[in-house]
Amino acid sequence: MLHKRPEAPSILVTxxxxxxxxxxxxxxxxxxxxxxxxxxxxxxxxxxIVRAVVRRLRPDVIVNAAAYTAVDQAESESELAFAVNGVAPGVLAEEACSLGSLLVHYSTDYVFAGSHDTPHVETDEVGPLSVYGKSKLAGERAIAGTNASAIVLRTCWVAGAHGTNFARTILEQGRERDTLRVVNDQFGAPTTASLIADVTARIIDRAWIHGSRAEFPSGIYHLAAAGATSWHGYATEVLRYAARKGVVLRVDPDRIEAIPAMALPRAAQRPSNSRLNTRKLRDTFDIHLPEWQAGVHYLIDQILS
Structure with missing residues (x-):
């Protein structure tokens, strides 16, 4: 049973x-x-260590932002990937349940095979193609196997101003290279880390601090920016916007070469369809999700500032 929630909770972020x-x-x-x-x-x-940390801090909310995210490397480091992505979320959920705390955990579009043409809903059949995807699915199932009050947010194509990601890499390559080749047959919604963090705060505020304890909406939700594009479309938007902001590029944003995924061999197979249907999240928490282009523009502004 959940304890009485304070107006100003203590929050553990991993x-x-x-x-x-x-x-x-x-x-x-x-x-x-x-x-x-x-x-x-x-x-x-x-x-x-995870158990000891949670028991020492006794947080009202646990937000698990830690993950093993080296998708290709996971193919040869499956034990570590499953320890971090599969076992640890279950440990956090058990500790949250013991404390009567809320757990917010992030998962991924990689739990799907991505073989159909419509955005995935939360109840679609899963079928990860990679060790990374399988380890993240194991984490979801570990949480579901407890009685914790938990929100699992599946997201996709995450990029933030802090850290290495596709947008930053494309921006750097656009400055340094004369040509770029980018995959055009995999589709998703570029989603900024800032959007994910803001939605997380809204969920905690509305549903945990001020919401009804008896009706807390635990479960899996899809969180992604609105709309969709290919990696090629994403790269084009990054460089077009950067050019408008005065960045000197060596490559023409409108002349990025479009290639199929099979032309770029990688250790881990990616889903061709990473689009996520976000209606459940929007309806449950009354959340507006902006178009992906707006997020990309905000992200590039942050990187350039």
Whole structure:
């Protein structure tokens, strides 16, 4: 049973130096006391350490932004990927349940095979194609196997101003290279870490701090910016906007070469359809999700500032 929630909860954030964790420090600061822990302070690969940290801090809310995200490397480091992405979320859920706390956890579009043409809803059949996807699905199932009050947010194509990501890489390559080749047959919605962090804060504020304890809407939700594009379309938008902001580019944004995914061999297979239907999230928490282009523009502004 959930304990009585304070108006200003204590919030534990794991992975505080990651793209999402970095933004959570900002978005959650107005809600309560935030314990922002990086890998050194809370190693999700060590269950005993995770339990000890949670039991010492006794947070009202746990936001798990830590993850093993090296998608290709996971193919040869499956044990570590499953420890961090599969086992640790279950440990956090057990501890949250014991404390009567809320757990917010992030998952991924990679739990789907991405073989059909419509945006995925939360109840679609899963079928991860990679070790990374399988490890993230294991984490979802570990949480579901407890009685914790938990929100699992599946998201896709995440990029933040803090850290390495596709948008930053394309911007750098556009400045340095004469030509670019980018995949055009995989589709999703570029989603900024700042949007994910802001939505997380809204969920905690509306549904946990001020919501009805008896009707707390635990479960899986899809969180992504509105609209969709290919990686090629994403790259084009990044460089077009950068050019408008005065960035000197060597490559013409409208002359990026479009290639199929099979022309860019990688250790881990990616889903061709990463689009996520976000209606459940929008309706449940009364949240507006902006078009992906707006997020990309905001992100480039942050990177350039």
């Amino acid at each position: 992975g505080s130096n990651g793209q999402i964790g970095f933004e959570l420090r900002r978005s959650l600061a107005t809600l309560g006391q935030v314990f922002a822990l990086d890998h050194a302070a809370c190693d999700l690969g060590a269950p005993d």
